[in-house]
Amino acid sequence: MNTWHSLDVPRTELRLNTTLKCGQSFRWRTTGENEWSGVLRDRIITLQQSDHDVLFKADEGSVGATREILKDYFQLEVNLEALYAKWNQDQNFKKKSGEFAGIRILRQDPLENLFAFICSSNNSISRITMMVNKMSERWGTYIGTVEGDSQPYYSFPTLSRLAEDGVESELRNLGFGYRAKYIAQTAKYILQNHDEKWLESLRYVEYAQCREELMKLSGVGPKVADCVCLMSLDKHESIPVDTHVWQIAKRDYKISGLAAAKSMTPKNYLAIGDFFREIFGDYAGWAHSVIFTADLRQFGEKSRQPSLKRRLLGLSRKKQALSRKRGLR
DNA sequence: ACAGTCCCTTCCTC
């Protein structure tokens, strides 16, 4: 019998809607009012934000184990309010921090994190979500469903499944484009040069070396390497600089040598990371994530739900495109 | 309905 249990954490320490949907993880589905479901360590987890707490569903036999999984995943030993207080010394941060409290870095499974972010290049959150789901459906293991939702949940595929022959061409058929090759090559490379445990073992390697190792993988450049460093390998000081962060850095901060910079060279990339580490300290990557999320279209000031009219227009366009395609055959 | 532009990048070439 599944019942709700308390994680005993206030909204200022953990806000689910932003933390789960800001583009760190792509596996959480909205399954109710203030409720999200996803897969952690091959089990389905359902979470709910209540007024003064976060609740999780579990049967009596697994309450303790589930709570431990969640404490680890949300890194609850990190005192976020204390960090915000420190980061508030930066005026740009302070402007956002009230509205964007409780945004934490998740401690994700390195394997899922790596492959999700290989998919992320030149891509949007919604399409990355589709791709990660497709990979899980095709090469992962079926786990089950949640109450009141017929959507099946799958574990993320293992390395050896992704290293199988034919994965690349199947991924291409699934619409992964040039990322298909990256995924297949990376899975094979890791198994040939290391083993299944290798990725997780990078948690015990210092940031610079960890980053360097990751960048040997196909489809992994500085940005993706930093995402994996930050979001699953415990490198709290890692700053992934994408075009978005690049814009924020130029717009809101005076970083020497950056004002005149035209493009994102490795040198500029490093300058931005070093600057944020300078002003935010050890957990600079966490601070960066708050600033980043506050600027995201879906959460930020600019956010607005497309009008019903516009959404219907989008739908009818899709239909037309589909019938045109059919007509060609 | 259409067309130009932009997307949470990497890799390759010049």
Place this chain on the structure above:
DNA sequence: AGAGGAAGGGACT
């Protein structure tokens, strides 16, 4: 070293 283009496909305007 640094700039620029190619590589899916979809969404936005």
